[in-house]
Amino acid sequence: SQKIEQNSEALNIQEGKTATLTCNYTNYSPAYLQWYRQDPGRGPVFLLLIRENEKEKRKERLKVTFDTTLKQSLFHITASQPADSATYLCALLSGGYNKLIFGAGTRLAVHP
């Protein structure tokens, strides 16, 4: 069956360092992959989309890579700040009508 895995353990890093989060998937060939940010008690907010024919996408301090051979996406936040602390979800296109399947998310904590 289709499966998306994100590291369930929280990632703790020091302010100014680069945070790297991983999203792995199996039994799946998505046309694109998305990353969302979710703060406690709030709905997810879209950050970036990367298509299957793109290797890398950047937006300000964010960078996403997509390796369809490894079936993996990496999400990087450079020069991390305490305000980047949140849960980050990856999501894959799962059929028509923009239907998505989400990973469980990885919690990131950036310490001053």
Place this chain on the structure above:
Amino acid sequence: DVKVTQSSRYLVKRTGEKVFLECVQDMDHENMFWYRQDPGLGLRLIYFSYDVKMKEKGDIPEGYSVSREKKERFSLILESASTNQTSMYLCASSSTARGYNEQFFGPGTRLTVL
């Protein structure tokens, strides 16, 4: 600023009650979705709708129904609430226009069934 609103942030109901969760979007989006989110399980799709009066089951539709009588409004109904339906419920919408694939989420409703 685009917006998805949900009728309640917190809701407490009794077992067996009928529960209505309302979601409204102001972006003229065709697609609307209902998810539940539980710790360690992520977001799981309950139902979605791609047009007025059209609906499709998601991954966990049992115990739920939906209604979409107007394009901007998508309702989730728990016919007879049970304690295992205690969860965070999130509504989302998206456009079918090419290049606009992200989903916009509401703030969520935390439902407790006693």
